[in-house]
Amino acid sequence: MPPLTTDALVLRTFPLGEMSVVVVLLTRSRGKLRAVAKGARGPGDRYQSSLQPLSEVRTALYGREGTELFRLGTVELLRSSEPPNSNLESLLALEYCAELFEAFLPPDARDDDAYRLGRSCVTALKQRGSNGTAVMRYAEAWTLKLHGLYPSLARCLNCRQSVTGGLAFDRSAGRVVCTNCGSKRAEILDSDSRALLRSALRLSPANFAERTEGIDLAPIARFHRELIETHLGRSLNSSRVIESVLRS
Numbered sequence: 001m002p003p004l005t006t007d008a009l010v011l012r013t014f015p016l017g018e019m020s021v022v023v024v025l026l027t028r029s030r031g032k033l034r035a036v037a038k039g040a041r042g043p044g045d046r047y048q049s050s051l052q053p054l055s056e057v058r059t060a061l062y063g064r065e066g067t068e069l070f071r072l073g074t075v076e077l078l079r080s081s082e083p084p085n086s087n088l089e090s091l092l093a094l095e096y097c098a099e100l101f102e103a104f105l106p107p108d109a110r111d112d113d114a115y116r117l118g119r120s121c122v123t124a125l126k127q128r129g130s131n132g133t134a135v136m137r138y139a140e141a142w143t144l145k146l147h148g149l150y151p152s153l154a155r156c157l158n159c160r161q162s163v164t165g166g167l168a169f170d171r172s173a174g175r176v177v178c179t180n181c182g183s184k185r186a187e188i189l190d191s192d193s194r195a196l197l198r199s200a201l202r203l204s205p206a207n208f209a210e211r212t213e214g215i216d217l218a219p220i221a222r223f224h225r226e227l228i229e230t231h232l233g234r235s236l237n238s239s240r241v242i243e244s245v246l247r248s
Contacts, residue, residue, distance in 0.1 A: 003060035003073055006030065009118045010055050010081075011102040015041065023051055023072055024102055025059070026118065031109040032102070035061050035070035047075055053098035054081040054122050068107075081122045083130065090125040092245060093132035096238040097121050097139045103232055104143050113146050124206035131209035137217050138205040140224040141197065149231055151176035153198045166190045169226060176227075189223040196220075 008025040011032070016022050019042040023035050040047050050057050060073035083090035101114055117139065124135045144150040156163055156178035158170065167189040168182025169175075179187055189197075197220060200208045229235050 001062070001064070003062050004030070004070070005058070005060050007056065007058050007078065008033075009098075009101075009115060010051050010053060010057060011098045011105075012053065013037070013040070013051050021051070022069070025057075026101060026105065026111070026115055027061075028112075028115060029110070031111055032105040032107050033061065033070060034068065034107075035059075035063075035072040037072040037075075047072075049080065049082070050075045050077045052081055053094045054118055055079065056081075056119065056122075079119075079122070081125070083125050084128045087130065087132070088245075089132035090130050090135075092238070092242050093125055093136050094122070096136050096236065096242060099236050099238045100139055100143055100228075103236060104147055111146070114143070117142050117146070121205050124204070124209055127206060127209075130206075131213055133217055133221075134209035134212045135205050137212075137220050137224065138201070138208045140228065141201055141220075144224070144227055144231075147231075149227060151227075153194050156181055163194065164191070167194060167223070174230075188226050190219055193217075193219040193223070 006027045006029040008027040011024040011026055013021040013023050016036060020036055020038045021040045023037050025033050025035065027033050037047055037051065040051065055077060056079040058076040058078055061070040062073055063070035081094055101118055105111060105114060121135050121139050124130055125132060141150060151157060154163060157175050158177040158181040161178065163178045166179050166187045167176050168179045168186040169188050170177045170182045200211050203211060
Protein backbone atom coordinates (compact mmCIF):
# COMPACT_ATOMS: atom_id res chain seq x y z
CA MET A 1 0.00 0.00 0.00
CA PRO A 2 1.52 3.39 -0.97
CA PRO A 3 2.18 5.81 1.90
CA LEU A 4 0.15 8.91 2.64
CA THR A 5 2.54 11.76 1.87
CA THR A 6 1.54 15.06 3.42
CA ASP A 7 2.84 18.29 4.91
CA ALA A 8 2.26 18.55 8.65
CA LEU A 9 2.92 20.55 11.79
CA VAL A 10 4.33 18.56 14.70
CA LEU A 11 2.10 19.03 17.73
CA ARG A 12 3.65 16.77 20.34
CA THR A 13 5.59 13.56 20.95
CA PHE A 14 5.51 11.08 23.80
CA PRO A 15 7.61 7.97 24.52
CA LEU A 16 6.64 4.51 23.34
CA GLY A 17 8.80 1.72 24.72
CA GLU A 18 12.53 2.30 25.03
CA MET A 19 13.37 3.52 21.52
CA SER A 20 10.28 4.95 19.85
CA VAL A 21 7.86 7.85 20.20
CA VAL A 22 4.29 8.54 19.18
CA VAL A 23 4.04 11.75 17.14
CA VAL A 24 0.85 13.81 16.97
CA LEU A 25 0.66 15.68 13.67
CA LEU A 26 -1.63 18.33 12.24
CA THR A 27 -1.56 17.23 8.60
CA ARG A 28 -2.62 19.39 5.69
CA SER A 29 -4.57 16.63 4.00
CA ARG A 30 -6.19 14.73 6.87
CA GLY A 31 -6.19 16.87 10.01
CA LYS A 32 -4.84 15.48 13.30
CA LEU A 33 -3.17 12.07 13.04
CA ARG A 34 -0.90 9.93 15.22
CA ALA A 35 2.11 7.95 14.05
CA VAL A 36 4.85 5.81 15.61
CA ALA A 37 8.38 7.02 14.94
CA LYS A 38 10.43 3.88 15.46
CA GLY A 39 13.94 4.40 16.80
CA ALA A 40 13.38 8.11 17.38
CA ARG A 41 14.93 7.86 20.86
CA GLY A 42 17.79 5.59 19.92
CA PRO A 43 21.39 6.37 18.96
CA GLY A 44 21.74 7.98 15.55
CA ASP A 45 18.16 9.28 15.60
CA ARG A 46 17.23 9.61 11.95
CA TYR A 47 14.59 12.23 12.68
CA GLN A 48 17.05 14.52 14.50
CA SER A 49 15.39 17.91 15.15
CA SER A 50 12.48 17.39 12.74
CA LEU A 51 10.00 16.51 15.48
CA GLN A 52 10.22 19.71 17.54
CA PRO A 53 6.87 21.34 18.44
CA LEU A 54 5.33 23.22 15.49
CA SER A 55 8.13 22.37 13.08
CA GLU A 56 6.69 21.93 9.59
CA VAL A 57 7.58 18.66 7.88
CA ARG A 58 6.78 16.62 4.80
CA THR A 59 6.24 13.05 5.87
CA ALA A 60 5.25 9.63 4.60
CA LEU A 61 2.71 7.79 6.76
CA TYR A 62 2.07 4.06 6.46
CA GLY A 63 -1.15 2.40 7.55
CA ARG A 64 -4.57 1.28 6.43
CA GLU A 65 -7.43 3.71 5.91
CA GLY A 66 -9.08 4.48 9.24
CA THR A 67 -6.17 3.31 11.39
CA GLU A 68 -5.69 5.12 14.67
CA LEU A 69 -1.90 4.84 14.62
CA PHE A 70 0.21 5.17 11.48
CA ARG A 71 3.89 4.33 11.09
CA LEU A 72 6.09 7.33 10.41
CA GLY A 73 8.34 6.91 7.39
CA THR A 74 10.59 9.55 5.89
CA VAL A 75 10.46 13.04 7.35
CA GLU A 76 11.70 16.10 5.49
CA LEU A 77 12.07 19.24 7.58
CA LEU A 78 10.43 22.08 5.66
CA ARG A 79 10.59 24.76 8.33
CA SER A 80 12.17 24.55 11.74
CA SER A 81 10.30 26.19 14.61
CA GLU A 82 13.44 26.83 16.66
CA PRO A 83 13.64 30.53 17.60
CA PRO A 84 16.85 32.58 17.31
CA ASN A 85 19.34 31.86 20.12
CA SER A 86 16.90 29.30 21.59
CA ASN A 87 15.02 32.09 23.41
CA LEU A 88 13.44 30.48 26.52
CA GLU A 89 10.17 32.40 26.37
CA SER A 90 9.70 31.52 22.70
CA LEU A 91 10.55 27.85 23.33
CA LEU A 92 7.96 27.71 26.12
CA ALA A 93 5.43 29.42 23.84
CA LEU A 94 6.02 26.81 21.11
CA GLU A 95 5.32 23.99 23.57
CA TYR A 96 2.22 25.76 24.85
CA CYS A 97 0.75 26.60 21.43
CA ALA A 98 1.34 23.05 20.17
CA GLU A 99 -0.46 21.57 23.21
CA LEU A 100 -3.28 24.10 22.82
CA PHE A 101 -3.89 23.18 19.17
CA GLU A 102 -3.67 19.45 19.94
CA ALA A 103 -6.18 19.72 22.78
CA PHE A 104 -8.83 21.42 20.65
CA LEU A 105 -8.46 19.57 17.35
CA PRO A 106 -10.66 16.50 16.85
CA PRO A 107 -8.96 13.54 15.12
CA ASP A 108 -9.20 13.18 11.34
CA ALA A 109 -10.79 16.60 10.88
CA ARG A 110 -9.02 18.76 8.31
CA ASP A 111 -8.56 22.32 9.59
CA ASP A 112 -6.75 24.68 7.23
CA ASP A 113 -7.39 27.64 9.53
CA ALA A 114 -5.64 25.92 12.45
CA TYR A 115 -2.73 25.00 10.18
CA ARG A 116 -2.32 28.62 9.05
CA LEU A 117 -2.60 29.81 12.65
CA GLY A 118 0.19 27.45 13.70
CA ARG A 119 2.47 28.61 10.88
CA SER A 120 1.85 32.29 11.62
CA CYS A 121 2.57 31.81 15.34
CA VAL A 122 5.89 30.16 14.45
CA THR A 123 6.73 33.10 12.17
CA ALA A 124 6.11 35.49 15.06
CA LEU A 125 8.13 33.43 17.54
CA LYS A 126 11.11 33.15 15.21
CA GLN A 127 11.53 36.91 15.12
CA ARG A 128 14.41 38.13 17.24
CA GLY A 129 13.20 39.57 20.54
CA SER A 130 9.74 38.08 20.02
CA ASN A 131 7.11 38.56 22.72
CA GLY A 132 6.25 34.90 23.37
CA THR A 133 3.60 35.76 25.97
CA ALA A 134 1.66 37.82 23.44
CA VAL A 135 1.83 35.04 20.84
CA MET A 136 0.36 32.60 23.36
CA ARG A 137 -2.53 34.98 24.07
CA TYR A 138 -3.13 35.40 20.33
CA ALA A 139 -3.09 31.63 19.77
CA GLU A 140 -5.59 31.14 22.61
CA ALA A 141 -7.99 33.75 21.26
CA TRP A 142 -7.97 32.45 17.70
CA THR A 143 -8.15 28.79 18.72
CA LEU A 144 -11.26 29.59 20.74
CA LYS A 145 -12.70 31.67 17.89
CA LEU A 146 -12.08 28.97 15.29
CA HIS A 147 -13.98 26.47 17.45
CA GLY A 148 -16.90 28.83 18.06
CA LEU A 149 -16.06 29.27 21.74
CA TYR A 150 -14.98 32.92 21.88
CA PRO A 151 -17.59 35.30 23.30
CA SER A 152 -18.42 38.55 21.59
CA LEU A 153 -16.22 41.38 22.83
CA ALA A 154 -18.61 44.00 21.45
CA ARG A 155 -22.14 42.86 22.34
CA CYS A 156 -23.58 41.14 25.41
CA LEU A 157 -25.05 37.70 24.66
CA ASN A 158 -27.71 38.26 27.32
CA CYS A 159 -29.09 41.80 26.91
CA ARG A 160 -27.79 42.26 23.31
CA GLN A 161 -26.52 45.71 24.21
CA SER A 162 -23.11 47.07 23.21
CA VAL A 163 -20.49 46.32 25.85
CA THR A 164 -18.88 49.47 27.23
CA GLY A 165 -17.20 48.06 30.33
CA GLY A 166 -15.78 44.69 31.24
CA LEU A 167 -17.05 41.13 30.85
CA ALA A 168 -18.23 38.68 33.49
CA PHE A 169 -18.87 34.94 33.53
CA ASP A 170 -22.47 34.02 34.25
CA ARG A 171 -22.05 30.52 35.69
CA SER A 172 -25.77 29.84 35.90
CA ALA A 173 -26.10 30.33 32.13
CA GLY A 174 -22.58 29.12 31.32
CA ARG A 175 -21.68 32.12 29.20
CA VAL A 176 -19.85 35.44 29.19
CA VAL A 177 -21.97 38.56 29.59
CA CYS A 178 -21.51 42.27 30.29
CA THR A 179 -21.01 43.30 33.89
CA ASN A 180 -24.50 44.85 33.93
CA CYS A 181 -26.03 41.41 33.34
CA GLY A 182 -23.46 39.59 35.40
CA SER A 183 -21.81 40.71 38.58
CA LYS A 184 -18.99 43.19 38.83
CA ARG A 185 -17.47 40.81 41.35
CA ALA A 186 -17.52 38.08 38.69
CA GLU A 187 -15.64 40.23 36.16
CA ILE A 188 -13.10 38.15 34.22
CA LEU A 189 -11.98 40.78 31.70
CA ASP A 190 -11.63 44.49 32.46
CA SER A 191 -12.69 47.15 29.96
CA ASP A 192 -9.15 48.17 28.95
CA SER A 193 -8.14 44.57 28.18
CA ARG A 194 -11.38 43.99 26.29
CA ALA A 195 -10.75 47.07 24.13
CA LEU A 196 -7.15 45.96 23.52
CA LEU A 197 -8.29 42.53 22.36
CA ARG A 198 -10.92 43.98 20.03
CA SER A 199 -8.36 46.09 18.18
CA ALA A 200 -5.35 43.77 18.35
CA LEU A 201 -7.07 40.60 17.12
CA ARG A 202 -7.39 42.16 13.68
CA LEU A 203 -3.61 41.91 13.40
CA SER A 204 -1.19 39.06 12.62
CA PRO A 205 0.41 37.39 15.67
CA ALA A 206 3.70 39.18 14.94
CA ASN A 207 1.95 42.58 14.84
CA PHE A 208 -0.13 41.67 17.88
CA ALA A 209 3.09 40.93 19.79
CA GLU A 210 4.54 44.26 18.69
CA ARG A 211 1.33 46.15 19.50
CA THR A 212 1.15 44.73 23.04
CA GLU A 213 4.85 45.07 23.92
CA GLY A 214 5.15 46.36 27.49
CA ILE A 215 1.43 45.85 28.24
CA ASP A 216 0.38 43.57 31.09
CA LEU A 217 -1.47 40.68 29.44
CA ALA A 218 -2.21 38.83 32.70
CA PRO A 219 -5.92 39.83 32.63
CA ILE A 220 -6.23 38.38 29.12
CA ALA A 221 -4.41 35.21 30.22
CA ARG A 222 -6.91 34.74 33.09
CA PHE A 223 -9.85 35.38 30.74
CA HIS A 224 -8.64 32.81 28.23
CA ARG A 225 -7.81 30.29 30.96
CA GLU A 226 -11.39 30.48 32.20
CA LEU A 227 -12.72 29.80 28.70
CA ILE A 228 -10.23 27.00 27.97
CA GLU A 229 -10.72 25.18 31.26
CA THR A 230 -14.50 25.51 31.02
CA HIS A 231 -14.41 23.81 27.60
CA LEU A 232 -11.75 21.18 28.26
CA GLY A 233 -12.59 20.52 31.89
CA ARG A 234 -8.90 20.77 32.75
CA SER A 235 -5.90 23.06 32.48
CA LEU A 236 -3.11 22.62 29.95
CA ASN A 237 0.03 20.94 31.31
CA SER A 238 2.40 23.43 29.71
CA SER A 239 0.57 26.40 31.24
CA ARG A 240 1.52 25.13 34.71
CA VAL A 241 5.14 24.62 33.59
CA ILE A 242 5.33 28.13 32.17
CA GLU A 243 3.95 29.68 35.35
CA SER A 244 6.49 27.76 37.41
CA VAL A 245 9.42 28.74 35.17
CA LEU A 246 8.46 32.41 34.91
CA ARG A 247 8.01 32.65 38.68
CA SER A 248 11.49 31.21 39.38
